[in-house]
Amino acid sequence: MLEDGRQVLPHNEMITNLCSQLKEINSKIKNQDKNNGINTEERRALRKKWKELHNKLKKCMHPYVETILKEAIETKSCLCIDDAKTGARSGMYGQVISDILKTECEHRRIPFVVVPCAFTSKYCQVCNTIYTSSKCRSKDYSIFHCPNCGDTNCDVMAADNIRLFGQIIWEHGEQAFCDWFNKIPKSKLQPGEDIPW
Numbered sequence: 399m400l401e402d403g404r405q406v407l408p409h410n411e412m413i414t415n416l417c418s419q420l421k422e423i424n425s426k427i428k429n430q431d432k433n434n435g436i437n438t439e440e441r442r443a444l445r446k447k448w449k450e451l452h453n454k455l456k457k458c459m460h461p462y463v464e465t466i467l468k469e470a471i472e473t474k475s476c477l478c479i480d481d482a483k484t485g486a487r488s489g490m491y492g493q494v495i496s497d498i499l500k501t502e503c504e505h506r507r508i509p510f511v512v513v514p515c516a517f518t519s520k521y522c523q524v525c526n527t528i529y530t531s532s533k534c535r536s537k538d539y540s541i542f543h544c545p546n547c548g549d550t551n552c553d554v555m556a557a558d559n560i561r562l563f564g565q566i567i568w569e570h571g572e573q574a575f576c577d578w579f580n581k582i583p584k585s586k587l588q589p590g591e592d593i594p595w
């Protein structure tokens with residue numbers, strides 16, 4: 399998602415499919431470590447399959463990665479990449495694209511900053527508050543409802559928060575970001591607070 403709300407990476411069926419297959423293989427390999435299942439040969443086959451699917455996934459994501467990088471180069475921007483290991487958008491999909499972007503930025507010398515993505519979809523910049531309740535997001539994750547400021551597109555908001563967090567880290571360093579971040583008021587939903595879903 400770019401700052402102006404253009405979505406570069408659509409929810410593509412093939413990518414979603416590959417991710418769920420990879421997830422399944424991962425859990426099979428993990429089971430083996432606990433000695434309750436597959437033998438060495440089967441594990442080797444699974445690892446091979448995993449690598450194949452992972453490469454396929456990378457290939458599928460290639461055009462989207464190129465669009466993002468082209469935009470960063472043309473606008474001479476620093477790319478804020480969310481650290482997909484944490485937060486609501488974690489998982490194979492986010493992880494793979496974050497990793498590819500980091501590697502490509504290093505190769506092509508595009509400035510980038512990795513942003514810890516905790517609370518990027520729970521922070522309202524308008525009233526400077528983190529709303530910790532998951533009820534502030536619609537069930538399909540498309541809309542964020544701020545009790546003070548109303549509804550906004552969840553993806554656009556998260557992208558803009560990643561940009562803001564990245565800018566603070568880039569300009570002032572990680573420690574300054576943490577100090578600033580820890581001072582943001584956190585709010586739970588008050589009883590009877592009106593949520594539209």
Ligand SMILES: [Zn+2]
Pocket residue numbers: 522523524525526527544545546547548
């Ligand atoms: Zn607000």
